Amino acid sequence: MPWSTRPFDASHALTVPFFDFSSGEFTGEVADLDQDLFNLPLRRDIVHNVYEYFEHKGKKVMKRVKTSGDTAGSGKKPAPQKGRGAARIGNLRAPQRRGGGKAHGTVPRSLEFPINCKKRLLACKTMLSARLFEDRMIFINSEELEHAKTGLL
Numbered sequence: 001m002p003w004s005t006r007p008f009d010a011s012h013a014l015t016v017p018f019f020d021f022s023s024g025e026f027t028g029e030v031a032d033l034d035q036d037l038f039n040l041p042l043r044r045d046i047v048h049n050v051y052e053y054f055e056h057k058g059k060k061v062m063k064r065v066k067t068s069g070d071t072a073g074s075g076k077k078p079a080p081q082k083g084r085g086a087a088r089i090g091n092l093r094a095p096q097r098r099g100g101g102k103a104h105g106t107v108p109r110s111l112e113f114p115i116n117c118k119k120r121l122l123a124c125k126t127m128l129s130a131r132l133f134e135d136r137m138i139f140i141n142s143e144e145l146e147h148a149k150t151g152l153l
Helices: 044-056 117-133
Strands: 014-019 026-033
16 A cells, blocks of 8 residues: 555664765765655655645635625515516516626635644655655755855755
């Protein structure tokens, strides 16, 4: 099952080399990584949930349409209930009539939804494990520079 398969063998220690920040050379140092942080199975569902959480955070729909109570017009009954031989009319601003309000229109609402902090943390750990498995992570010993110039980067 891919959601329970760990990317690295749990019986061996995870070791990664350190590189020098300015030159990019191997420094000779090796670090042991925690299995609980860098060897988690890829849970794409959790990563996707957290991605959707951050995409919808702070988003709102501010559209609002007029209902039959918001449209202009009187509340007087336009015709008697019985005796005309025609259909019953209760309100001129009913949704089925011309000039009436929308029956189930859009209202302002928030698109945010809550997510547990443990799930967010698990998604971060999962992404770190995936990055390490794909060799897209580099560990550096120090980020000190001789000159603070972006050209050196």
